[in-house]
Amino acid sequence: MQSRRQFLKLGTGVTLGGLGAMFTTGANAADNCQSTIQWDETVDVVIIGSGFAGLSAAVNVNRKKLGKVLVLEKMQVFGGNSAINGGWLAIPKNPIQLAQGVNDDSPAELVKDQIKSGRGMADVPMLEQIASRSLEAYDLCVQSGVKFREGFNIQVGGHNKARAIRTQHGTGGDITTKLLEVAKAEGVEARLQQYVEDFIMESGRIVGVKVRSNYRYPDMSTGEIRHIKASKGVILAHGGFAQNMALRALFDPSLDPTLDCTNAAGATGEVTLTAMHHGALPVHMNMIQTGHWGSPDEGGFGWSNALLSITWHEGMSVSVLNGRRYMDERADRKTCSEAIMKNRHPDGSPAYPIAFFNYLDHPDDDRVVRALRDKMAWKVDSIEAMAKQFNIDEAALKASIAEHNQHVEARHDPLFNRKMDTAQLLKPPFVVSRVWPKVHYCMGGLKTDLGGRVLASRTLNPMPNLYAIGESTGGIHGETRLSSTSCLECLVMGIVVAETLASDLRG
Template identity: 40%
Template sequence: MTNNNNLVASRRALLKKGAALAAGMGTLMVTGQAQAKANCTPAPQKFDEVFDIIVVGSGFAGMSAAVQAAEEGAKVLVIDKMPVFGGNSTINGGAMAVAGSELQAKEGVNDSIELMVSDMLKSGRGMNDVNMLKLVCNGTSESAKWLESYGTVWKPFVQHFGGHSVPRVLQTRESSGAGIIRPLIKAAEKIGVTMYKQTKLESFIQDDDQRVIGVNVKSQYFFPKERTGSQRTLGARKGVIMATGGFGRDIDFRQMQQPKLTSELDSTNHPGATAGALKQMMLIGANPIHLDQIQLGPWSSPDEKGFGTASQFNTAATYQNGIVVDARTGERFFNELADRKARADAIMTRRDEQGKPVYPIGLTNAKGAAKAQTLAWGMKYDVIKKADTLEQLAKEYGIPADKLKAQVAQWNQFVRDGEDKQFGRPLMQAFELTEGPWYAVRMWPKVHYCMGGVRVNTQSEVLHLVSDKPIAGLYAAGEATGGIHGASRLGACAVAEGVVTGRNAARSAAAASAISLKQA
């Protein structure tokens, strides 16, 4: 009887909350634009400096936008709050998914834009913005060549990353995003782009028509010391492009979206990957989308901080040329070439009776690790271990040796048969693991990428939460936007998205009508 009374009371409380929420939403719909206007800074009579286009952020999207905008003839400024340019992109693995590359043709790989779109839709669980998805996939081949024209050098082979139907991944010679960022920075400086580091976006400046015409910033800002820096106003005659990345290191904000992503879970992101710029866009009405879709990188190791050495080793060696086993059983438990969400979710299930992680072991042999550029460093810091025999490897990690040997033998049979009868892994580039030495690493996911951000249209214009119309003068690209990847981003698609959408935003902003602004 008491339970029934509690249930009735709970229902009444819920109905009251629902009514209050409905009333609040009605108020939001009526006053949303007025509130947004109250949250921006009135236009000054004179700005400290005036440019055609201001790009906020200096990663793949930001630098691609800056160089493209300068190519279009615009006077461009890039600002970044950190003491060095590049953000997460510099420490990224430098891998770009490209549909229809020359390397694919050389290696006889049949691919198409439609197939890449299909793969990304499957990985995204159908939540993707299909129009933006098509825009990105359509632009990959031409953008890869564009990067080459500025000095990016790809490795002379194409790779097969998890979730992709065919090998389509190009990777920089350095196995790092620096192989893209450094040439773009050099190109930007040569073409006349102004670049300010340690310059933090504080708020947007809008005119009476709600058009974004500039930004308030702190110059000489020392992250994360909020009391540092001096205030300046920067004007943008054509627009502001937000290329500010995700919020993987903003623990409070990411927990609001995903409570399980506590401080106990490490991140591959640099310390400046916070939600400050996203919040400023939301304050002037930008529509946030998919903020709770936060990706865990399934190739990380608990034996090092951040991106580390294991990430590149696992991407280039373990997942493509090896297997991953449960340390307790010596047996595989998932498809090593599934999409990132599927792999991360599978790894996160490896726990003991108290719920503590039981770290899976990723392993391959010398042939499989031949293209892993971080192998030596990983071994130096004892993240990657070497063993001459499978028995030695099993002893190192406490794996039942007989079970591990049986699993490797079974894998080799799958390769010979041309079919993975355990998990359906594609075997196009697979080979038998017949002899040592062997290399292995403990694995556990880390917070890596935010699929969510602000909603944009195919002109990269940021859309308003209430009206669904573009916020005049405001554009966004790369990880700052949401919807393209849906529930899970495929590996190597961050570079593709960043470069293609950065250039797209630049073209749109450069084509916009310029307004007259005064400089002090």
């Protein structure tokens, strides 16, 4: 039996050999650390991670009056991946959507799209729960002071309705900063540079965490060890592992190791591994999603996500190899990413496709201004100039644009069955960018029940006092996640897990 005297010593530099040893030791393995725990402090609820999920949980758990809530963030800034994402949120029946006259949407319609995207692998009851409570997530944001773009509600890839709204500045930081302000104002304590080295267990129940405080990523020689008792529960909201190259290679050897990643540097997944060591059940760990809106001309998340939200709707993408379209530009992420990555030179190196739309339709749009300023896109004055700049056969490119314009006029795409309702007749000057997918989201993680309770691998029953939400969980979306649904999931599950924790404490 695992006691609270036992520890698994984990570092940030996890090797493949170390991973193999960890997976075979089992949750009840003997350990060499037998010293009695001396608690440095006691709180009621510990939340690991400060993104959408962690901060939603912090606000909502605190409002349940369950005692002291402590948020631990590994990095030197709050927000994690959430702070640098595009600020998109899919909300059926949101006020902007209704004002636009889109009255035929519903939570069931969103779930239908997600089931299709998940390719038979999604957790339908979980998706239904999240979608049915989506307006609660919207209300949480608005009541916390989050501003959304006035009149902005669009249909994004894989969705059958226009239901995606966006924050005022086009970044998830618009949400994380406001939730953090509310959490702190209402009494939640949040700490930076707190690396969780291990869970402290007693008879299969998590009772606290071993933390390296004042840690400076990625130097494991920094910080001081503290033991924090969590008398009522620990909520895991630490995100995925897309920046952990060893784990990526282990779980999905087919994933191109040269692909860039949109995630913050701290998305390395060590807390997930710790939970697995203590018996938590992982699911879908090999399902690692790429974002088809990446640009090879900028690092990390960048502006391409925002710019291509115009391109995929209004413009088109062609291969530099033959000047022809090669995909439905409005399909889901997996479909588009796979189509884009087929564009390769004979030696296997990427032949970056180009994607473009009319410059004069958006000359002052901040997405265009920023992309041109940062040189991840170019203003090109003619088809001839575009063909020359990107070494594309001019005649083939002209033919493809003419064919696209015919499809726009007919409102029908016989090549890829793309929905053409927002497509525009293309004429120069153009805004042109190169595209190539980036590793973006881990579909896999810890399996939970509908309430966010982490399930044990041996019994498939909840592990006492241990909860997980957001990208630290797995099995919710299936093979691929639709755009603008992660923020929704995180915010809603922060609400749900607070209710679960309160219910569990009532007995």
